[in-house]
Amino acid sequence: MTLKNNFFIKDNGQKLPVSLNDYLLPALSPTTKGTNYWDSKPTSDISKDQLGRIVLQVHQILDIFSSLGVDLNNKNFLDIGTGNGMIPRLILELSGLAYSIGSDPFLDSEHSTSWQKHDHNKTLIEIKKFIDLKCKNFLDFNKYSKITEYENSTFIPKKIEIFEQKEKNYRFENLGVHEISKIRDTFDIIYCKALEHISNWEDAFSEISKVSKKNTYFYIKHRSFFSYLGPHRYSSIEIPWGHLLLTDHEFKRFISEFHENRMVEMDRFYFNDLTYPRKTVSDMIKIAYDRGFYLHGIKIEPPKYREKVFGKINDINNFWLILKTNFPSLNLEEMFSGIYHIVFKKV
Numbered sequence: 001m002t003l004k005n006n007f008f009i010k011d012n013g014q015k016l017p018v019s020l021n022d023y024l025l026p027a028l029s030p031t032t033k034g035t036n037y038w039d040s041k042p043t044s045d046i047s048k049d050q051l052g053r054i055v056l057q058v059h060q061i062l063d064i065f066s067s068l069g070v071d072l073n074n075k076n077f078l079d080i081g082t083g084n085g086m087i088p089r090l091i092l093e094l095s096g097l098a099y100s101i102g103s104d105p106f107l108d109s110e111h112s113t114s115w116q117k118h119d120h121n122k123t124l125i126e127i128k129k130f131i132d133l134k135c136k137n138f139l140d141f142n143k144y145s146k147i148t149e150y151e152n153s154t155f156i157p158k159k160i161e162i163f164e165q166k167e168k169n170y171r172f173e174n175l176g177v178h179e180i181s182k183i184r185d186t187f188d189i190i191y192c193k194a195l196e197h198i199s200n201w202e203d204a205f206s207e208i209s210k211v212s213k214k215n216t217y218f219y220i221k222h223r224s225f226f227s228y229l230g231p232h233r234y235s236s237i238e239i240p241w242g243h244l245l246l247t248d249h250e251f252k253r254f255i256s257e258f259h260e261n262r263m264v265e266m267d268r269f270y271f272n273d274l275t276y277p278r279k280t281v282s283d284m285i286k287i288a289y290d291r292g293f294y295l296h297g298i299k300i301e302p303p304k305y306r307e308k309v310f311g312k313i314n315d316i317n318n319f320w321l322i323l324k325t326n327f328p329s330l331n332l333e334e335m336f337s338g339i340y341h342i343v344f345k346k347v
């Protein structure tokens, strides 16, 4: 366990302060009692905050499309990296979408970011019951904000009218993004909250282009690697923006010095389960542009924990110099971001 006021010494001899309590825990939402901050939720029924996460996410998607004047009626919807499929299933039932598909190469508990094994139908029924009880005909954040208190989101969606529609078709495809064209369909709306876990964005966007058509909207919900919790809870370290201050080689040394017991898992997550080589949002926009997806809308959510950790830069000597040396063209909006909502339109 890391001790307060420890230091990590970079290859050039510079000392960086290391403190779990000062630099990492204030940014993380609490985990299940009796588990470590990096553990996934143990197998059991879904928790209220997992339920809140789904409702909020669907609400935000509906809000973004409404703000952009995009009518979802009779459109089809593809969610890439869907996990348990709750997003495409719930949005289908609460809007005028015609049908939806969720795709993911991994099933429950197979990827480091997967949910625990659970009954998807039961979970969907539970979420809908909750919405019926709290919201009736409108998704209203005030009515369910209590169960989102541990979410790091600062994007409060506006009140949105919903209409319960039944008997609509959802199906799951066990496919990764790099083989998504095997679906042999094209979509009006494509959603993805997984890109930060996927490498080779060039090929991913080329594949997504094959399941798109003129005027397809492609919405990416994205946590940038360059943000404070870019390496997520599994491989974030106890130095403010430490992953940007250390080279890859120093990161490997850091985890062997400070996280000997789980260095293999941290290394795997950091280099295999996050986009590698690293890519910025600007890189994403260029890759998308080259494949006919023009930037249509963008919203940056600052993280909820900003006031707790942003000031910690002052604890690091030469912070800006190290950052500039490691990432000369890094955009500071991205460094201070929580979550990006990026919508492209296919031309």
Ligand SMILES: C[S@@+](CC[C@H](N)C(=O)[O-])C[C@H]1O[C@@H](n2cnc3c(N)ncnc32)[C@H](O)[C@@H]1O
Pocket (backbone or CB within 6 Å): 057, 080, 081, 082, 083, 084, 087, 103, 104, 105, 106, 107, 111, 113, 114, 175, 176, 177, 178, 192, 193, 194, 197, 198
């Ligand atoms: C952070 S989870 C998001 C799950 C779901 N979209 C949500 O919002 O709850 C990331 C998802 O990306 C999926 N994933 C990992 N590699 C992928 C790939 N190559 N193609 C598509 N999805 C992938 C994981 O299985 C996981 O379900």
